[in-house]
Amino acid sequence: MKIALIRKKALIYNIKKIQKLTNNSRIIAIVKSNAYGHGSKFVTRTLKDFVDYFGVSDIEEAHKIVDDGIKNSIISLMGFINYEELKLASRLRLEVVVHNHEQINILEKEKIKFPIAVWMKINTGMNRLGFLPDQAIKIYNRLKKCKNVRKPINTISHFSSANIQEPYLFDFTQLQLDRFKKFIIDKNGKNSIASSSGILFWPSSHLRWVRAGIIMYGISPKFGRNGREFGLIPAMKLKSKLISVRQFKLGQTLGYGQNWINNRKKTYIGIVSIGYGDGYHSCDSKNSWVLINGRRVLVIGSILMDMIFVDLGERLCDKVGDEVIIWGEKKFPIEEAFKGHDVSCLYRSVSQLTSRVKRKYI
Template identity: 30%
Template sequence: MIEKLRRAEGVNLCLEGEGFSGGRPLYLEVDGQAFRHNIKRAAEISKATSLMVVLKANAYGHGLIEMARLAGQHDLAVAIPEEMRQLREAQLANRIWVLEGPFAKACIEDTSNVIWVVHSLWQLALFENQTQASEYKVCLKLDTGMNRLGMNSEDFALALKRIESNQYLSLYACMTHFSASDLPGGEQVDQQLQRFNSVIQDIESDELLLSTANSGGILYYPHSHKDIVRPGIILYGAMPSPEKQDQNFDLKPVMKLKSAIMAVRELSIGERVGYGGRWRASRESRIATVACGYGDGYPRHAPDGTPVAVFDSASQSFVRAPLVGRVSMDMLAIDITDIPSCGLGSPVELWGDYIKADELASLAGTIAYELFCSITTRVPRLLSGE
């Protein structure tokens, strides 16, 4: 795809080119090169440990199939069977882990190169009650303190016996999920690791894979890496916790939400902006309207002063301008009084290279995960750096 943004005053502000229909200038750039870089960084941080590329929820809003095709030969991980089927229909041959396991017998009809995570005995029964003779590889999930999914130690022991006695079931791996690995120095991670190790230590298998480390475990708890790690949010260039948004692990943003200024207003002292008039001009001001709103996925609760990057033609660089007034469904406003070279058609970045998603999410009272997953279908997408 090739995008072109007309910036000269007096022409329409349309994106043109393959994949664009000549609409408003808002679009989402997904940087494939940055994604591959982040996979490499996750592998380097976890050293010799293998990794699965977590692609659940449409690859955190980035595009399931597109990101899967950039993952190389790594194992892939999705949340639900429907996501696994999408990958198979797209001819992806990688091994796929289904992290929530099956929900019904129909889910496990296609088992080729699939690892089914089993978190409950009722799921194990789905495999045992299959009428056709097929071999199933399963990963037993142990609940060590998340109290969400996973077996307790008694059910886990029972599941091991049932798998051992079933000729069609093969125990491929065991895993658990940390509840507080997004920050370093937490005692809960070590407590969960101790519970996990105490339960699986008696399993007699030289080939059994163990998996405990999610993104936070990879970054902050190297003793949790074990055989295969499960990076999620860090593959997309954000941090597990917004409290650590400035910590440099050499991760690159993959999602970049871009637009342009579509109108400029000159305001006198005392004039207000937006619904409810939340923001009031304390000086004569130049206010720019940007083509992006909560109907596109920008957080409605972003407060006044939230930074938006706008291109300054004088310095030939992106500079920060503050958000003013409430975010509307289709647009938002920024104060460009101190950037006189900005005007109609000036390019804008809502988050990406110049405004980190973690920073915006923190100001809006949410997390980067939600920002990424909130982009709506009306926003055109551009895959770059393939």
């Protein structure tokens, strides 16, 4: 009943659009978290001839992609956490991000089958992972001397606020970019700082390598704008069914704790077969909508494990069995379903869909 349609043509179209936006920079396609809920096996097989690299969170995700038969280079963005993971990464010929001293100590101390390509992470201001600029040269030189590291050394960083245009954050993004560019002068390896927001809003950050994440799936990383405004197409359409329609009188309540009260003379309430057990949630408790019979319908009350309530209005227009578009229709992308929500809601909504939602690849 709950189906996520994943569109092959949309994925390919979006990648080609990103290539144009970046003046044909080389693309690292980010497929972590099961390709943002779209299915890593399908996405990697669809895009393997259009991108150079795939990027994943960790060694476990990378191993799965290798087992799926993908031959492209793969980067583990969190690197490795111990010697066992390093040995596996070496055996699988993965590339790893190096972001802490413990990783370097393991690289210098242990033996591995093949030297491994590393991406040294520079903490230009995100303050999440990586080495501060004043430590970076020393770390870089250690990696250059390490026999387990394949040369040249690659470098990577991450913007904290490239999708926000307020002056002080704009200036900070420029500062991050300046720090990164200063470090990579005269260094021979690959360099990447632009992910989805950098690709769309900071052309000077593209360099030769970009990391396409949420925009690859047709979703905007900027609050208040949708992917269509950047020429992107939603790769996922999520749909379900109405399983109940009831008339509510003035003052009637619904749900646990009676947390919704009808304040009209009458209205019709529908129940849709989807809930937090499927990965659907209310994010930051703001209004959300679905599409039924061509019109936007407000989600009301609490999100249940298997169901949501929707206010169908005062006229009876809908019936049990009618299709409900949760998001992803051409004129109803996910940004419209969660309009007014923080962009992190969009990332969570696609990435957290559970196995109860059937993926259908078209």
